[in-house]
Amino acid sequence: MAQSSKVKVENVNHPGNSTRLDQVKYNAMKDAYMKVLPVAAPGLTVAEIRECLTDVLSQEVFPGGAKAGWWAKAVQLDLEAKGVVKREKTSPIRLYKA
Template sequence: MGDRVEVENVNHPGRTERVDAAKYAAIRDLMLAALPQGAPGLTGAQIKDALRPDLPQDLFPGGATLGWWAKSVQLDLEAKGLVQRAPTRPLTFFRPT
């Protein structure tokens, strides 16, 4: 089944899920590189667009499941305090300063 990593969800404190470690690490690294420090940040759609060019095709052939992974990693990074959301509509996300 491969290596797994536990992820949190800022919307459900105390609840964790186990996901593929290689896919998680790939999205996490790309997301942290793409997100600016400080508001206003990027929307969810902008985050996916920023990740897509460097997405490892061996892990995500044709970009399959990118949306799910981007959201899962974003929620985990928020729970860990590495990403914040701005109170905007649509929501935007950024790295804390």
């Protein structure tokens, strides 16, 4: 059986640690995430982002939004760790493109 490609992801909450996740699912979520994320502060809340993701997320990769919440969080934390996404210090947090 062929092994799926993996991508190395980081977590802003655990600097220096990384893990490897399915590349197809990661890229599909990252593409959707970057489409909905605003380019400036104050940004969107995590709940608002997840709501917007349902309109642009690949149904082929995430049929019916299955496991999309987990993948959205994994991609969010990775993009924050890599400096692609910034977090406003508000409650609830708001995110936007760096």
